[in-house]
Amino acid sequence: MIIPWQEIASDTLQNLLSEFVLREGTDYGDAECTLDDKIDQVKQQLIRGEAHIVYSELHESIDIKTSQSLRSDTQNEYDGPHDGHE
Template identity: 55%
Template sequence: MIIPWQQIEPDTLRNLIESFVLREGTDYGESEKTLEQKVQDVKRQLERNEVILVWSELHETVNIMPKEQFRP
């Protein structure tokens, strides 16, 4: 189920994004980005509708994923 990010309290949204960024361990090339930069990158992707928040009933977790990868 898709969760509209606009309906989530700002502090909760930030915590979800931070948790996602910290567990992803993404390579950012030659220069590593700060946690704040990574959080802002994901927030911009949410705002541009490139990624979505998805609730997994099976795992009872929220994840962030590219919109085109979501299969209802």
């Protein structure tokens, strides 16, 4: 389930973004970025709709996913298991 970032209290959103950035350890190329810069980059992705906050009822967890990974996850759900015989 996608949770609109606007509906999350600002302190909670900041903590979620911080935890996500620290957990992911994203590669930012040659440019060295501060933690605050990385958090701001992810927040801007949320604002632009390029990333989304997703709650998993199955795992009782929350994560941030890109629009592309969400589409891929959704497609895989509908494809079902593959047995290699197409």
